[in-house]
Amino acid sequence: EPEVTQTPSHQVTQMGQEVILRCVPISNHLYFYWYRQILGQKVEFLVSFYNNEISEKSEIFDDQFSVERPDGSNFTLKIRSTKLEDSAMYFCASSPTSGRRDTQYFGPGTRLTVL
Amino acid sequence: GENVEQHPSTLSVQEGDSAVIKCTYSDSASNYFPWYKQELGKGPQLIIDIRSNVGEKKDQRIAVTLNKTAKHFSLHITETQPEDSAVYFCAALLGDSWGKLQFGAGTQVVVTP
Numbered sequence: 001e002p003e004v005t006q007t008p009s010h011q012v013t014q015m016g017q018e019v020i021l022r023c024v025p026i027s028n029h030l031y032f033y034w035y036r037q038i039l040g041q042k043v044e045f046l047v048s049f050y051n052n053e054i055s056e057k058s059e060i061f062d063d064q065f066s067v068e069r070p071d072g073s074n075f076t077l078k079i080r081s082t083k084l085e086d087s088a089m090y091f092c093a094s095s096p097t098s099g100r101r102d103t104q105y106f107g108p109g110t111r112l113t114v115l
Numbered sequence: 116g117e118n119v120e121q122h123p124s125t126l127s128v129q130e131g132d133s134a135v136i137k138c139t140y141s142d143s144a145s146n147y148f149p150w151y152k153q154e155l156g157k158g159p160q161l162i163i164d165i166r167s168n169v170g171e172k173k174d175q176r177i178a179v180t181l182n183k184t185a186k187h188f189s190l191h192i193t194e195t196q197p198e199d200s201a202v203y204f205c206a207a208l209l210g211d212s213w214g215k216l217q218f219g220a221g222t223q224v225v226v227t228p
Contacts, residue, residue, distance in 0.1 A: 004158075033214055042221070043159065043204060048214040055213035091158050095214065102147045102208050104216060106158040 002026040004107035006092050012113045013082055021077045021110045023092030032075045033093040033104060034067065036060070043091065049075065082114045117142040119207050121219025128226055134192040136222045138205035141186065147208040148188045149216070150179060154201045162203075163190070195226045 005024045013019050025032050034046040048055040049067050066078045075094075079086055089111050093104040118141040128134050140148075146167040151159035165172045165179045165188065172179050176195075181188040192199055202223050206216040 006158075031214060035216075043206075043216075043218040045215045045217070050213070056215055058215070102214065103149070103161065103164060104214065105161060106151070108156075108158040 004092055004094055004105055006090075006107040006110050008110060009108065010111045010113070012115065015084055015114055016081050019079050019082055019112060021079075021090050021092075021112070023075045023077075023107055024073050025075055025092065025094030026105060027073070028097070029094035029105075030097045031055075031095040032067075032069070033095075034077045035091045035093065035106075036088040037091065037109075038085075038088040046077070079112075082112075084114050087112055087114045117145060117207055117209055117217040119205060119217045119219045121205050121222060123222060124220065125223045126225070128195050128224070130195060130197060130226055130228050132195055134190075134195055134199070134224055134226075136190045136203055136205065136224075137187060138189070138207075138219050139185075139187040140207040140217075142207070142209055143183075143186065144210040145186075145207040145217075146210045148179070148181060149206050149208075150177075150190050151204045151206065152201045153204065153221075159204060192224075195224075197226050197228055200224055200226045 007022045032049045037043045047057040047061045064080045068076050089109045091109045092107045095104045121138045149164035152162045153159045176193045178191040202221045204221050205219040
């Protein structure tokens, strides 16, 4: 069964450094999402992406965040200058192009630790 | 915006018994309600979902009910097994949203043999 994959599984970085989290959505899915989950808190929506554009973003997704689909398979989340409070689990998700567009399939996540 | 409340936060059941998790939502425009299961070290796995034009949906031992008037929906797991032990999340999607799922806080389910 097709799955969303994410790399790396764990990323440790110093405060102020840039990080790029990578995702490979399910092939033939064209809607993509990033969520994050701070330890002990709810899963929070960050951004949705379709047709090479951001469709919707949350208040969390400020100028320090950006997303990109650099090629036909990858979907990335970049944090330009990481802060301690960016430490969280980051999940990528994708959904089909038609019919059940709202059905989101999640990847295993990347644990980001900012020191 | 949408707010999703989930109860209980933890649920301990004996193997074979039923488990029920309840969620409420605030925005009447919400029209899609998925449930996810998250095992330790893994991402949320979609287990069942329901749309606002349906009151109940069942898939083997799992069922979800939706009460649009009261704005609440529930997950029912029957004949629980140890492998059902996980954290379960409910979520709601706003009708005019581009995929912004609003999640509940999660329920830690422990099934004891």
